[in-house]
Amino acid sequence: MNDRAKEAPESGRFAPHCLSIDLEVGIKDRRIHQFAGVRGDDGRAFIFDSGDLDVQLAKLDDFAEGCAFLLGHNLIAFDAPYLAAAKPDLRLLELPMVDTLLLNPLAFPRNPYHHLVKHYQDGQLKRGRLNDPQLDACLTLEVFRDQQNALRVLRQSAPDLLLAWHWLIAADGVTAGLNAFFMTVRRRSRPTEAEAQTAIERFLGGRGCLNHARAILAEAKQHPWALAYTLAWLSVAGGNSVMPPWVRHQFPEAGILVRRLRDTACGDSDCAWCRDRHSALKELKHWFPDIPSFRAEPAHSDGRPLQQCIVEAAMGGEHVLGILPTGTGKSLCYQLLARKALARRQKPLARRPR
Ligand SMILES: [Zn+2]
Incomplete structure (x- = not known):
């Protein structure tokens, strides 16, 4: 993990060494019309709204110098692919990426939603003004700060859950940024598979069928995000809890996993959950x-x-x-x-x- 990512979040001052990115892309031409990059460490912004896109992206690359990671809301599925298509040799694309859209259902599984995020539609930010990438990049920093604070609370109250998420969603190169993020939040390295399995089983005790849980865990690498969101929902199930529609749409396995864990009898007469529920x-x-x-x-x-x-x-x-x-x-x-x-x-x- 980068030393800078390690040192920033624990201090009282929120100044992550990241570049928060937001693009405005034309609906018809699918081209980048505007973009903004706002640095989390000193608040400086780089804005593009006219001129030569290639030249300005090269300048953005210089502007990102020293940043430890890229931040964005829907960064991985939206902004990063557009940036890569517009200028494949951007150095900033090699930075670890943290996507606040993906983190939101983990940090805020319970109602009320984060006030800046439209969970009920597509999880996108509630925008102050249309076509204002600088504002959106700043809002993303704000959401990120709140996500970090919300997840840090779990270090004490739900360490197994935090450990499970760290193992599930920080598995590969694409999510190197999330690994650094969870290392910062948990103050621990990514757990081993055995540690994660033990923690997930412990977490699910009393929340679902352990026989189904073991079967699901055996195939966890096939649907890490769906399982992460399933655990998030189970952590608040019974209260005023919500699995956002965009999660159910993009990760349909999450709803299937919940039903498997809670609503499907395993047939084992020794299973306390199924004996009681089914x-x-x-x-x-x-x-x-x-x-x-x-x-x-x-x-x-x-x-x-x-x-x-x-x-x-x-x-x-x-x-x-x-x-x-x-x-x-x-x-x-x-x-x-x-x-x-x-x-x-x-x-x-x-x-x-x-
Ligand atoms: Zn069972």
Whole structure:
């Protein structure tokens, strides 16, 4: 990690050695019309709104001299590719990148949202004025400062969560900036896989099914961001929590992982979570309090009532075809499952803020 990145954030003064970048790109011509770079360390700004783009980008490169990382809101998916297309030899593109758009759902998983970010639409900044890249670059610095403060609080209150995120999203070269960022926040190096797995399992204890958690962890490298956002949502689930629609749109696995962890029975009778959350008998008593138990007949060869077998199989995520004689309670099976499913739909993962 760069020494400068290490020293800046712990001081009372917020002056990260970064260049905060914002571009204005034409909707039709897809070309850079304006840009601004604002230095986090001394507040100086470099602005381009006319002239030779190539020359001005070269000057921006000089302006970024000494910066430890690039900062931007949607930097990795938007600004950086446009900069690379306009001037592939920019030295600043070799700097580690920190993207505040990606960090936001981790730093602020709970309502109310960060006041500068439109979580409910696309996670973009609430702009003061249209086409003002300097203002947006400054706003990004402000968001970054608040994200850092919010995540630092977790060092005491949720160290496992912070450790998990550090391991999940600082894995490769693209996210070298995020590794430095998390090293700064946690005051620790990136954890090992074993440390991360232990921390994630500990974090999920009581928040989801550990059998599913282990299976998900085994494939964590395939969807690190989705799992990071899943953990963020689980950290506040039950409160006034929201998984932003743009997260659900861009990382659809996050919603799938939440459902797998919380709403799908693993079938292991030793699993405390599933025993408690996915008991067919418990659901029966909850939704049909006047019916004390499933009908004893017809029964499965293992002795369980067939009604119970059907409900448990469906709760475990299986496709089920239930064939029972007339009058033996088929309707109860689907009505129970439908009520349970409806209740879940009425508690969506994401709600539009009021
Ligand atoms: Zn389970």
